[in-house]
Amino acid sequence: MEKALAIREIPDFVISTIQKGSSAYLLVGDSFIGKRDIVDLVLRSLEKMDYLIVSETAPPMGELYRNQTVNSIMDKLSEKQASRDKNEIISEFDEFVKNNRRKIAVAVYGMEKLTIESKNLLLYMCRAGRGRNMVFIGTYSTDSSEDYDRFINFITSEDYINILKVEKPGTDDVIFLTKKMGYKLPENFVKEIARITNFNMDNFRYALRYYRDLGLINEKNEINEVSFRYFPVPPTTEIYYDRMLKELTPVQRTLMQIMAMAGGELKLEDLAKLMGRSKSALLDIVRPLEASGMIRFTGGSVRYDNEKVKQMIARSMSESDREYVIQKMIETDFFRSLNEAQRIHILRQGGKIDEMMRIIDATGEKLVEQFSSIDEAIEDLEYVFNEIKNSPSMYVLCHAYYRKGELERALECYRKVQVDNLPVILDVSSILISKGQYRDAEKILDEVSGKLQDEKSEVSVIYKRSSILYRRGEYDEARKLLNDVLARSRALGMKDIEAGSLNLLGGIDMAEYRYDDALKKYSEALGINRSMGNYSEIARNLNNISLIDVYTGKYDQAISTLKELIEHTYTTGDLISRLYAIYNLSEIYYVIGHQEYAEGYIPLMLRILDVTGERRAAYHIHRFLGLYYTGLLDFKMARKYTEMAAEEGANEEQSSMARIFASIISDLEDGGSSIKEEEIEKNVYRDDYASIFYIAVSYHFYLKGDSERALKYMEKAEQAAYHMNIPYEIINTAFHRALMYLFTDNVDGFKEYFRRMPKPPTNLEYYDACYSIFENIYSGNYDRIVSSRYRIIEEDHLSGSLKAMLPVLLNSFALYRFAGRDEDLRHIISVTPEPFVEPLKKLTHYTQTQ
Structure with missing residues (x-):
């Protein structure tokens, strides 16, 4: 929820909504307008309400090490200091909230300074802490419009987060704050x-x-x-602080310079090591600096209280100052305890290129994973390689581009480096495979094959070859290689390759409709990825498993799996996986007849699609929405989305299907469109919408008076459904084929077909309800049609989607066609939106009887 508020309105709003159950707030606005002051006021109120207060300020120059801010929050919550990776943070926080009985408020100031991963973890904590006595409050300055737009678009999809847009303070706000101070x-x-x-x-x-x-x-x-x-x-703040800086003692100046070079806040014990003093002696230095408002000591850490002071200190440092501070830091045990990325970050402040290069040479591409963010890795590595040209180790920077997903930039970088070690070959082949340049990928894999030094390298290369075959659809050859890779990776303990092989083998089983075999492989891959904490692959596995559940009619299980997948995306920030999961959820709810749930996911789905710009997902989502709005008889919206899908198809089959859908909808709307059979027949439609597509084509030809082609394409729809072996498609096609026999007055054909129709229960409410009406038509029991519970008694019978109304529509048609009573059908036609009146009359052969 987004809400614009004046500063003086915010405390009451936050406190009152917390009392009503809200638990997450983000104050956004320009810098220096009082966001921090207002949060401090809220925290004081919560403290009086017996909340434990935990606050953390994002380091002004960015996080020095990975998840620094979230780690500090966990230190305070758990009352123990530890260096945790992402998986350990998630596990420890989950355990904490499960056992927590206290009311806790967590405040994070300056969230715009955090890395994407830290932001994602905080969002996960917000979500996991809901309903568990935890409140999260953050501030976010909007100075960087690009980062702000992306982040706000991202979190506005989370309806439990209150986004409070802080208005620029006026006189009343300043008076209010002054009194509160x-x-x-x-x-x-x-x-x-x-x-x-x-x-x-x-x-x-x-x-x-x-x-x-x-x-x-x-x-x-x-x-x-x-x-x-x-x-x-x-006087200006610069003059004021400049005077204060000139009055610093040498030891105070050294402390301030060390903090500026370190880039963020430092724990007291770490700063004591860097200064070579005891903690008590250090506190004697810190206290007067804190009293002057230059630094702040809170929660066992020391940080700058004012970004301007920090910048002035950094600008005032001479080359000898920098050299002195860096050398002092390098000589401490604290510096030696840091990982390679942290050491590089500090060395950069002193311009120590040679020392940075030695670390890069020794660590290789593994260095990239140690940085707090990929962007920080790129920034530090670019600094080095802008000074040192043509170094073979530049491939580490190329790998950072690759890890960020900037594939073209990575490929260009690799071509300049011309290094042919295995990590480079694997990266480049992956880029070429993603671009569909399979021959080029095979060529470089061939070139490296004769140079491999060990079996693990050989297995990695074969795995890449198998992925090329898989993408080409050469499943027999891919299966042979993958089975070999699977056996060898297990023997060598290569867990990531083992899980990847199982995933591809499961994909082959899916493509060949062996759902049980695919499920076994996906489940095994999921177990391996969970043991490794490989969240991006976990998301892939869960999505694949949910599709099998849908295809095999286990809708409740699919819904549960997709909701688990969505929760996983809050630990990774993987918006693409979340987008597909939400799309699949909406589609499942639509399929099983819960339109209200399907509709609830659509705004969120479209918002995330807009943020990600994911073209492949856009096609599937817009095609689904075309079908969805057709079911609501909103042909304007239906045509809009199918026309969008036609532009987004990945191949001619997809684009053609969407174009023909759009023409059919256009014809329903204004009667001005028609499709030609040769346009349909020029493609073979094989995806999971094939049967629905042929059903739509069948109705189009029927409404054009061509019953022969209507029956032909309904038969094609059934063939497509059975080919895919998806229960929903089979059941849905059975319903429409039975109906088409009735619409074309082929009652004998209907009766013959009814005997082999799937029998309830099918988990599809509309079908199970309609089956009993078909049964009455088949047996000639028209009295039961007259007394059916699907007779129109109240207007409520006509609410909802077309799918939800199908039993009422079918019963009214049967009542008119077989019992000679038109009152129900006449009423339906009288309340039907105008564009659909004539098609409905044609379908039912309705003529006015009074």
């Missing part, structure tokens, strides 16, 4: 200071501190009415 100042004085500082709350606080230093504001936070008439205008 404990000041007792005349309003005209506050108004004048707000005007002088241009309502910048950072500068406003600085001005108040300046007046306290001058003695104009006394220790009771009051001011004499006479003295403020002649108060001086504060």
Whole structure:
């Protein structure tokens, strides 16, 4: 939920909605407008309500190590310090919230400074903490519009997060905040200071501190009415802080410089090691700096209280200052305890290219995974390789581009490096495979095959070859290689290759409709990926398993699996997997007749699609929405989405199917379109919409008066359904084929077909209900049609989607056709939207009887 609020309105809103069950808030707006002040006020109120307060500020220059901010939050929640990876954070937090009985409020200031992974973990914690006595509050400055737009679009899909757009403070807001800070100042004085500082709350606080230093504001936070008439205008903050920096002692300056070079906040014990002092001696240095407002000591960590001070310290450092601080840091046990990426990040501050290169040479492409984010890895590596040209180790930067998904950039980089070690070959082949350039991928795999030094390398290359065969649809050859890779990877302990092989083998089984075999392989791959904490592959496995559940009619199980998959995406930020899962959920609910649930997912699905721009998903989603809105008789929306799908098809088969769908819908809307049989027959339609497509074509020809072709394409629809062996498609086609026999007055054909129709229960409500009506027609029991519970008694019978109304529609047709009573059908036609009236009359052979 998004809401624009004035600063003074926010505390009451947050507290009142927490009491009603809300648990997540993000305050967004420009820098220095009072977001932090307002959150501090909220936290003080929550503290009075017996909440344990845990707060963390994102490092102003970005996180020094992976998930630094979230790790610090976990330190405070668990009351123990540890260095946790992503999986350990998730596991520990899940265990914590399961056993937690206290009310806890977690505040994170400056979320715009966090890496994507840290943001994703915090969103996961928000979601996992709902209903478990936990409240999360964050601030986000909107200065970087691109990052802001992406993040806000991302989280607006989460309806439990209150996004509070903080309006620029006015006079009343500044007066409100001043009082809440404990000041007792005349309003005209506050108004004048707000005007002088241009309502910048950072500068406003600085001005108040300046007046306290001058003695104009006394220790009771009051001011004499006479003295403020002649108060001086504060000097610029630069002049004020410059004077303070000049007054620092040498040891204070060294501490401030170390913190600036480290890039973020430091734990007290780590800073003590860097300074070569005991913690108590360090606190003697920290206290006066904190009193001056330059740094803050909270939660066992020391950080800058003001970004401007940090920037001034960094700018004021001479080359010798930088060299001294870096050398001092390098010589400590603390520096040696850091991983390679952290050491490179610090060495960069001192421009120590040679030392950075030694680490890159020794660590190779594994270095990329150690950075707090891929962007940070790219930034530090580009710094090195802009200075050192033509180094073979530049392939590490290429690998960072590859890991970020910038495939063209990675490929161009690799071509410049011309290194042929195995990691490079595997990256380049993967890029070429993703681009569909299979021959080029095979060529470079051939070139490296004779140079492999061990069996693991050989298995990795064969695995890549098998993935090429799989993508080409050469399943027999792919299966042979994959079975070999599977056996050898198990023997060698190559878990990632083992899981990948099982996934591809499951894909072959799926393509050949062996769903039980596919399920076994996907489930085994899922177990391996869970043991490794490989969340992106877990998402892939869960999605595949849910499709099998759908194809085999296990809808409840599929829904459960997809919801688990969605939860997993909150640990990875994998929007693509979340998009497909939400799309599949919406489609399943539509299939089984729960339109209200299907509809609930559509806005979220479209929002995530807009954020990701995923073209392949766009085709499937827009095609589904075309069908969905046709069911609601909203032909304008249906045509819009099918026309979009026609532009997004990955091949001619997909585009042709969407174009023909659009023509059929257009004909229903205005009667001005027609399709030719040769246009349909020029493609072989094989995907999971093939039977629905042929059903639509069948009805189109029937409405055009061509019963022969209508029956022909209904038979094709049934063949497609049985070829795919998907229960829903078989059942849905059976319903429409039976109906088409009745519409074409072929009652004998209907009776013969009814004897082999699938019998309830089928888990499809509309079909099971309609089956009993078909049974009455088959047996000639027209009295039961007259007394059917699907007679129109109230207007409520005509609410919902076309699919939900099918039993009522079928019974009204049977009542008219076989019992000679038209009242129900006449009523349906009278309330049907105009574009569908004539098609409905044609389908039912309805003529007015009164």
